[in-house]
Amino acid sequence: MSSTPLPNPEAMPDAGPDGGPDAGADVALLRGVLDSAPARVCVVSRDRRYIYVNREFAEFAQRPVEEILGMRTRDLVGEEVAGRLDPHGDRALAGDVVNIEGWIDYRRNGRRFIAWTFTPFRTVAGRRDAFILFMRDLTDQKLREEEAEANRTQLRAILEGIADGVNIVGPDARLVLANPGFLRMYGFPPQLGAPGTPLADFIRHRLRRAELRPEEDPCEPEEALVLRRVADIMTRPPGRLEETRPDGTVIELRTERLPDGTLVNTYSDLTLRRDAERARRASRDALRRNERLSAIASLLAGVAHEINNPLAVVAAQSLLLAEEAEGTPLAERAEKVRRAAERCGRIVASLLASARQKPPKREKVDLRAAVATGLDLTAEVAREAGIEFATDIPPDLPGIRGDADQLAHLVGNLVGNARAALAGTAPQPGWRPRILVRLRAMSDAVELRVADNGPGIPPELRERVFDPFFTTKPDGEGTGVGLSLCRTIAKAHGGSICVEEIPGGGAALVVRLPRPA
Template sequence: MTEEAPPLVVGEAQLRAVLDAIPARVALLDRDRRCRYANREFAEFLGYTPDTVIGKTVAELMGGRAYAILAEQGERALAGETVRWSGWIPYLNRSKPRFVQRLYLPYRGPDGAVEGYFVFARDLTELMEAQQSVLATGAEMRRRDALSSAIIASALDAVIVMDEDGLVVEFNPAAERTFGYPREAAIGRLAGELIVPPAMRERHAAGMRRYLETGKGTVLGRRIEVEAMRSDGSTFPCELAITEVRLPERRLFTAHLRDLTEQRAAAAEIEAQRTKLHQVEKMSAMGSLLAGVAHELNNPLAILLAQAALLRETAATPDLLRRAERIHAAAERSGRIVKSFLAMARQEAPRREPVQVAAVVQAAVELTAYGARSAGIAVEVTHDALLPPVEGDRDLLSQVVANLLVNAQQVLQDRSGPRHVAVRTRRAGEGVVVEVADSGPGVPAEIAGRIFEPYFTTKPSGAGTGIGLAICRNVVTSHGGRIELEDAPGGGALFRVWLPATSAPAAEAVARPEGRAGAASILVVDDEADVAASLAEILEAAGHRVTIRDGGEAALGAARGAHFDAVFTDLRMPGMDGAALRRALLAEQPRLGARTVLVTGDTVIGAVAARAGPGPGGAIVLKKPFTPSEVRAALVRALAAGDPPPT
């Protein structure tokens, strides 16, 4: 069964160009017989331009006598009938009648109702008069043939003219470029064998026979999309419109074809970009959600870690000390995991500082440890001694290793038999190498070259975004390194990351300034009473005097009525938050404002907000969960920040 084509969309630039190019008059009339569209030939024949003819009725355009002759055919078209008519018409702007062949095609709207009809008119006056003047007719025919040939030759779309037997009688230059046949090779051949794919040829031939026998067809006069075939046998999508040309001695069929390959490719690229944008938006939403959840966890973790640290420092018995150390170790590990999650989702520029690769790997292993244990995957970590530090962003590098570990776990989780992942760090020339090898099936050679391409994934839909390894490559490259894939010894995949070493000491090896800094008066501000109390206990244990307030307004009032050496304030609080409190203190008491420490569990947005405030270098930030040593180090920095510069 021949597939129904979509209705012709009036007003499209392509349709206007085609209809303006053909030597026939075309118009669209609504149910009131008003002109809604006219091609250039139609308008100019009646003495109008395509714009000024719109909205005028048939009677206004052609005169009452012509309307009376054509009214019946219009009624039949509005009733849904395709009507063919020819005869003499007395036009309003013509001195004598014209012999016209007209085709009426109903125009249906989206709901299938007839909203108007198309009129295709061919003026055959000259052909009729040729019976009286053979010489005049011959000259006119030659002129029209020359005009038609010029139009066809200059058309941007492929134009193929066939006779009633389906043989090609014209093949324009655009058709030569589109289908790969020279005109001489195409003329005289069956169009069905030339451009129709083999699977569709019988359908094409049957439709041609049916139209020639009954005059009924589903393709003629419509614009449809079909598959066409080039000379090399390859197929491509194209837009097809076929019109019939009746001559005194025979009928011809003109096919206008447009290659849709580039158009389809552009549409596919737009859809691919839309999918990528959706993935980016989804990842951004996940990052924001993760930041919020982690921030909520950081407050109880801050209390747990602070109390465990204080208990460890004040334990009276060895047994109590062991218990405190276990609690402290578990709380510290939980804090590191939360901080790692937040670091991956943070919205700040990458940092560059000396870092120990072993510490980066250890953080990634801890972050992914639960997934490995729950899947029964053994993870073996080996570090060579005396590795030099590398200069880079600790969080981004940890994200690279974590992504490689997660990929290895996903490969192994459904496999039977021993499952293990080996992680090793070692010195390699002027750099440090991190290797992650798994005991899986390895990466097939046919996709190994594409493994680092953005959005390329072998995982089923919904199981991966295809951006993990692309991000890894970008991070490693931005650090001056490289990442490679090869087969692991004994089977499996091995990812090798090489990073250049630096001579600067790693941040982990730099001692943090602690010390008691003398007895100081400290203002602690937090709407979470337990967090404030834990922070106060750490400071009091270091010999300082502490005043607690539960909000920014109350803290500002306390600072106006008493002397404080430093302020520790939570960043997120109802009403006046920590950043606003610091700005107010900088305006009223610049020395105390400079000594204000912002305490935050939101390292994604919190750190950005902290740096955005006034003052050189932004605020001092203490991240939750914190240890006593980190609190004391923050206090030392705060007290130093308020001192006048040396002269």
């Protein structure tokens, strides 16, 4: 393509007064500069004809320079483009410098984003008969900007819609971005989510809500705590950690560090997941307990079968003995044997019902009588072993509803458990083994307490002692069934059983049974 002729040198500001060789050299230099410029440049006369175009302009127009010069602008760019640009050319002819940019549709080049500068062009005589038009094609840059903005908009929409928290902290310890999920998760006000917020402001907000870490001293000055936390966060290595908030919420924090030191943090609320895991563990534990109780039921069914046959003989013989001894000094003893045989039968049936978790009978029960029945044999055995045995049973206890035989069995088991604990205790000077059975009325329940001054139960075993087949006794001396059945009976009556520590040593097994509404 041939060089573009410039307008009359006398019209150029740098032309010499005589239009001599110096002016020609300046014109040639200017033409070379304009032809090498990455922008499109043209000079348009008042009647809208091209009087100069540089090489970049001609290449964009896809026409030779000679063809463009003298052509009307409308003929080159079309009526629509010319009509849009002409008003700005008029302002340049009036002496204004006009800068505009925007999208425009060219007939040959399609849609482009252009930055235009309209500059007045003065002749030597001072007349403004033309204007210079500089055009920079920013299409690629604008497309990248629009794509980046679209990506940012999409990212903002995603971050605002997710429940997880996200924030980005720059190397200067200032917020770059925080989504609503992060602000909600920690209860931060919306204004803290503004870009540029210092990380220290978030920490101050938490400190003023008394959200201290376990190792932090509440008496330490606030700003010292803030500076230490900011330093900890900004130097924290990438990875995961969990935080339990004061309200019990469990949050998992994942941190990534970019090469420039920027931190990308994501926060997930694990509370529901942890609750679900606990529920699954509880379900598995309940299943195991049910399996163990089923094994107990099978065991007791076999035991009941083996015991019931000789027990029936004992019961029959005791009845005959009571009849024959009637009116003799042995009558009272024979009657006690008969009653004991009948109670043995009821205890076997009660054990079997408890192990199978059958609902107890719902009859009005005199708890004083049920406890007395349970103590009938066990208390005497305890006294024979040298154990001091005491009861504290008030006469005006309210009645409850339940199964008297099961409750008597519960009392017998608790006393037997206390007696076994004392039997394994080494004697100490001035120490005497003691068991206390106490009943007392509460506002909504009746409490049964069986306490001993033995070695006690370690805290880590106070729940396990109620597990089926768990025992602390030596091999061959315990089955681990008694306390498990006690809990089963207590729960079947709508109550509870627990272990309480006694000051000075020993343990108390406490049963609470609800009073009728």
